[in-house]
Structures are given as C-alpha cells and as structure tokens.
Amino acid sequence: MGVATLLGLPLYPVECLVQCALYLAGGRTPARALRYSPVLFHDLSYLPLPFLARHIVGAADADTDLVSRVLEACAIAPGQRKVGGTALAELQAREIGKLIETFNFTAALSLKGRWLPGRDTDSNLLRALAEAARFLAAADSTYLPHLAQQHLNEAEQQLAATDIQRLQSREPLARFVPDTLATYRRALALLRERTAQAAAETLPNPFVTTNPISGSMHWGRQIFRGREAVVRQIEGLLGHQQNSTSLALIGPRRCGKSSLLNMFRLMLPDTQIVLFDLQDNPATTPLAFYRALAEQARVQADQDRRLQLPAFPEGPPIEALRVWLDALENFTAVPRVLICIDEFERLASLFPGQGQDLLQFMGLLRATIQHRRRVRLLVAGAAPFDELDALWNDHFINLREIRIGHLDRPTAVGLLTRPIDEFPPETIPLVVAEAAVDRTGGQPYLTQLYGSLLVDRLNDDKRRSATQADLAAVEDDVLDQAGYYFRNVWGDLGTTAQAVVLDAAQGQALPPAGVSLPALRRRQITGDNGELLVPVFGRWLRERQIDA
Structure with missing residues (x-):
C-alpha cells in the first residue's frame, strides 16, 4: 500500500477524470482550462495523464507562458515526461512548419522560435530539417535562377534523406515529421514555380572562376575537360x-x-x-x-x-x-x-x-x-x-x-561553346569561342573567365548570343579580375625572364642572344620562338605592368 501511495495510484483515477474534464471543457479556450491541470499541482505523478499532450498543444497559441510552465512541470513529474516530450515535439514540428510556410527560412535554419531549441540541439531530425531550410534559404536569396534550381534539387535530396531518417528514429518528433515535410515540399514547389520562369529567361553560367572544380559541384563533371x-x-x-x-x-x-x-x-x-x-x-x-x-x-x-x-x-x-x-x-x-x-x-x-x-x-x-x-x-x-x-x-x-598544362584548342573551344548539356547552342558561337581561345591560349582559368563574363553580359542585356564586340568588351573585365593571377605569374619570374617576357609582350618574339627559354616554355608562358602563348597576359603587361 505504501508503494501504491507513493506512486499516486489512489489519486490517479481522480486526476484522470479531472484532466479529461478539463480537456473537454476547454473547447475553444483550452488555455483557460489548462491552468487547472493536475500536473501543475502534483509533481509526483508516476502515470501519464490522458489528453494532456493534446491539451498542451491546443493551448500553445493562446498562452505560451502557461504552456511553458506546464512543460516544465511535465519535465519534473516522472509520469508526464514522455507526455511533455511528445507535446513539445509536436509544437516544434508545427513551428518549423509555419516558418517554412511563411518563407522564413533563416529562422528555420537557425531553429529559432518559441519552441525550437536553436542550432545546438541534440535532435538529429531537427538538424536535418534545418539543413533542408539552408538550401531553401539559398534558393530564395540568390539572384541566379539556375543556381536556385540547383539549391532546390539539393533541398529535395535532403528532404528525402530526412524522410528515411525519421523512419529509423526513436525521437518523439518522428511521428510529426511527415506533416512538416509536406509543408517543406509545398514551399519547394512554390520556389520551383517562381524560378522556372526566370530560369527560362536566363542563360545558365556553369563556368568556374573561383574555387577549383570538384565532383560535388552541380556541373563539375561536365566542365572538367581535357x-x-x-x-x-x-x-x-x-x-x-x-x-x-x-x-x-x-x-x-x-x-x-x-x-x-x-x-x-x-x-x-x-x-x-x-x-x-x-x-x-x-x-x-x-x-x-x-x-x-x-x-x-x-x-x-x-x-x-x-x-x-x-x-x-x-x-x-x-x-x-x-x-x-x-x-x-x-x-x-x-x-x-x-x-x-x-x-x-x-x-x-x-x-x-x-x-x-x-x-x-x-x-x-x-x-x-x-x-x-x-x-x-x-x-x-x-x-x-x-x-x-x-x-x-x-x-x-x-x-x-x-x-599538366593548358587545354588543347579543340577542348578549350568546346568548353566555351557547350560547357554543359543544358547550354543553349550559339550562346557563345564558334567564331567567338575561337577568338577567346586565341586570347587565352587555352589557359583553363582564363578560358573559364571569358566564358563566365560573356554569359553574365548576355544575361544583363537579356540577349541569347555573344558577338565579337562582346568579347572585346569583357576583356577589360578579364584584365581586372585576373590581375591577381597575372601578378603571381609575373612575380614567379626572375629578372632575366621578366625582361624576355616584356619584350615578347611588345612584339619582340625572339629573346636576346644567350637567353634560355626552357623554363618559360615549361610554364607555358612563351612558345618555341619566344612568343607569348597567352596574348591577354601580354596586354596586361603592356597596360598594367610596364606603366607601373
């Protein structure tokens, strides 16, 4: 009898009746009734109270402070810990769903809300949902529709992985994740619809001019050539x-x-x-x-x-x-x-x-x-x-x-004319691509840079095909954006080699007698006759280095 008393068994039937009555009486104002829940008055309850989790969730919108107190009480009472955990999980699932529904992806990414715990959570499912929100936030914020589509594809993959993860999870949140995922997918569909029209009007720009190409990049395997x-x-x-x-x-x-x-x-x-x-x-x-x-x-x-x-x-x-x-x-x-x-x-x-x-x-x-x-x-x-x-x-x-050196001419030209399968034909016509490769000598970074700048120019002007005039126009930007690269190439040369390269940049192909060219050839700076293999580098030397 002492154990039964300790467990609160004599009171449990009464508490059950009270909790049921409060839940039913709450109706449209569940918060008013929840303030009388037995869990707030009896912290040694060892058996779960019926309808308490539903009552907590129903009252959350009306009185968050009261619901917080009830959840704290559930965490103390041994019999209500699971009940409180289930209610909190449903509140978290609903809250992150509302953030996604209102396109507040940044808050969802940070797990920032009344019931959400922040990024330091121990919940693997919440972290997975936050990661999906990261891709949606990136898609929503970028000005590049083709990049937005890439982010949306990654978000879709993350949602599929989260769906598999919740089937294997024992977290209370797992039972509420399907509805949250449905909200994510509705937001995903709306973003796809929004970006589809913009993508149709914008040329994709797959050229890589910053970090090295990797297989994890969306178009990485296609633009890795030669x-x-x-x-x-x-x-x-x-x-x-x-x-x-x-x-x-x-x-x-x-x-x-x-x-x-x-x-x-x-x-x-x-x-x-x-x-x-x-x-x-x-x-x-x-x-x-x-x-x-x-x-x-x-x-x-x-x-x-x-x-x-x-x-x-x-x-x-x-x-x-x-x-x-x-x-x-x-x-x-x-x-x-x-x-x-x-x-x-x-x-x-x-x-x-x-x-x-x-x-x-x-x-x-x-x-x-x-x-x-x-x-x-x-x-x-x-x-x-x-x-x-x-x-x-x-x-x-x-x-x-x-x-490893420069790309051969056919590879460099092909990279510009058809970098990826989705690249519209004649965006960079063959004659323009060949002229660009004449300027870069097939140097991979500069070839990609010309391609990227040409596509940006076309998108800015809302045109679909580049001309020779476009090539001449973007070369000024090439000189600016490739300046760090050019300075490094120049700085790696010794004094004698610099003199030879400067002469070549000003049209003197053959070096002075007694000057050896093997090191310059191996670096693919000059050809067999001392000519510059990358003419745009010669222009940079004439306009930016000699004057300096």
Whole structure:
C-alpha cells in the first residue's frame, strides 16, 4: 500500500477524470482550462495523464507562458515526461512548419522560435530539417535562377534523406515529421514555380572562376575537360599493387592541378584520396603540419567511405609521423591511400632555420616513395624539381613526373561553346569561342573567365548570343579580375625572364642572344620562338605592368 501511495495510484483515477474534464471543457479556450491541470499541482505523478499532450498543444497559441510552465512541470513529474516530450515535439514540428510556410527560412535554419531549441540541439531530425531550410534559404536569396534550381534539387535530396531518417528514429518528433515535410515540399514547389520562369529567361553560367572544380559541384563533371589522358596515366601507375610508384604533378598556376586532385575522389574509386593544400591549411611548425595532415586524412576518409583511419600518435614529431604512416601502410580497409600535397614548394617554409628537421621529413617522404606499397605520395606544384635546389631533386628523384598544362584548342573551344548539356547552342558561337581561345591560349582559368563574363553580359542585356564586340568588351573585365593571377605569374619570374617576357609582350618574339627559354616554355608562358602563348597576359603587361 505504501508503494501504491507513493506512486499516486489512489489519486490517479481522480486526476484522470479531472484532466479529461478539463480537456473537454476547454473547447475553444483550452488555455483557460489548462491552468487547472493536475500536473501543475502534483509533481509526483508516476502515470501519464490522458489528453494532456493534446491539451498542451491546443493551448500553445493562446498562452505560451502557461504552456511553458506546464512543460516544465511535465519535465519534473516522472509520469508526464514522455507526455511533455511528445507535446513539445509536436509544437516544434508545427513551428518549423509555419516558418517554412511563411518563407522564413533563416529562422528555420537557425531553429529559432518559441519552441525550437536553436542550432545546438541534440535532435538529429531537427538538424536535418534545418539543413533542408539552408538550401531553401539559398534558393530564395540568390539572384541566379539556375543556381536556385540547383539549391532546390539539393533541398529535395535532403528532404528525402530526412524522410528515411525519421523512419529509423526513436525521437518523439518522428511521428510529426511527415506533416512538416509536406509543408517543406509545398514551399519547394512554390520556389520551383517562381524560378522556372526566370530560369527560362536566363542563360545558365556553369563556368568556374573561383574555387577549383570538384565532383560535388552541380556541373563539375561536365566542365572538367581535357585531362582524360592524365587520369588514364595516373590510373595505370597506381593500379598495380606491387608497384610503389608515387607521383609529381607539375604545371603552371591556375592550370587545373587542384581541380584534377579534387576529381581523383571520383575517378580513383579504389584509392582513398587525402588532399592537403599547404596554402589553405597554414601551419607554422612541423608538428602542426603533421597533425593537420592526419586530421585532414581522417575527415576525408570518414566523408568518402565512413572509414576510421589511424589517429596521429603522441611522441616526437618525426617519429610520430613515421608511426602514423606505418599504421596507414598496414590499414587494409582500402587498397591504397594517396596523400596529395598541393603547393609543395611551400614545405620549406614550415622548417625555418631547422635544416635537420627538414632533412628528416624529406628522408621520410623518400622512404615512403621507395618502400611503402599501400601509401603513395603525390606532390603538386608549379616548379619542376630541377629548378629547385638539390634537396628536392635528391629526395624526389624516384617520383614519376606528370605534367599538366593548358587545354588543347579543340577542348578549350568546346568548353566555351557547350560547357554543359543544358547550354543553349550559339550562346557563345564558334567564331567567338575561337577568338577567346586565341586570347587565352587555352589557359583553363582564363578560358573559364571569358566564358563566365560573356554569359553574365548576355544575361544583363537579356540577349541569347555573344558577338565579337562582346568579347572585346569583357576583356577589360578579364584584365581586372585576373590581375591577381597575372601578378603571381609575373612575380614567379626572375629578372632575366621578366625582361624576355616584356619584350615578347611588345612584339619582340625572339629573346636576346644567350637567353634560355626552357623554363618559360615549361610554364607555358612563351612558345618555341619566344612568343607569348597567352596574348591577354601580354596586354596586361603592356597596360598594367610596364606603366607601373
């Protein structure tokens, strides 16, 4: 009897009758009756009260403060915790649905509301709904209808994934998610209808002029052109397990090295790619570099394959790196791991005044190149090893060097005339595309930049086809937007090479006697006779550099 009394059983029938009566009596004013709910007066209730969750939800719009107090009381009373959790989940589902219905995507993304908990929530379903709101917000805010359509496609994929997730979830929210998803899909349909007309009147602009191309981009695989032979060569070199070949990818700036490395994640399915760009991952000490490399490997393996790579161990930096590489060599969940270090010329800056540390690191890389089978190395940069000091040439002597440069003329012209299947014919006519490639020499970044600026100009003017006059007009913008690239190319040249390039820019094709051109040819700055391969670079030199 003592236990029954403790559980509140003698009072429970009375509380049930009271709660039922209050719910029924509430009618159109449920908040007025909810203030007398037994949960507010008895915090040792061990059995759930009927209709309490429905009563809470019904009163929420009229008196949020009262409902908050009832939910707090439910959290205290053991028997009402599940009831309160169910009511709160329904309120959250309804609130995020209303935010979506009113196109308040920013608040939905932040999970910001009276009942919503904010972005720090433990609810996987709420985080999934917030992620879907992110894509809707992006689609609603962009001025580019084709980009909006891409965001809407991503939102639709996220909603489908959320629908699957709620079937597997044990959260109280799961039972209310279907109605919320229906609201999302209605908003999605309205946004599609809104952007369809604008998209029909606007040319798509798939050209990439900022970040490197990647397979995750909407049109990434279509605009990645002209590297089939390089990919086949790399596939062949990596394909034999008994072959320990490691690679050096050498090419001028902005010629597509980083894009090629990104695409490896799609094109080399039997290899775990680890991409580490020394420019995007600044480190000031060897240990910071080693740890960052291991962390990048861990994150990318988890993203790509849900693999858990070995952690970076404790200990002296170079010994810890050796142990980690040995652990990768013995990691059998994937046939091989290809560690790609981009901008490798920056490595020396991590070891200022520590010659011994740099020698130890280079020695470890050399051992990896020569002796490890599963772990392969790829370094990418602009400078061939024979232009660097002996340290690089000695330690990287066994790397297989692969060169990457400008696009060949047919590929560059095809990229401009038909970058993607949806690109309307004659948007950039053949004669305009050929003239643009005459100016870029097939340099990938500049070719994409001309294409992007031409499409922007057509959309601004609400026209459908470019002319030679458009090409001349956008070249001024090319000089401005490519200025940083041109300055880097210029800055990489020595004084003698700069003099040769300036002469070439002013029409003097052949260099002075005794001046060697191999380094300029390898960087695809000049041709066999000393002529500039990228004429628009010559114009930049004449108008922006010589005058400076």
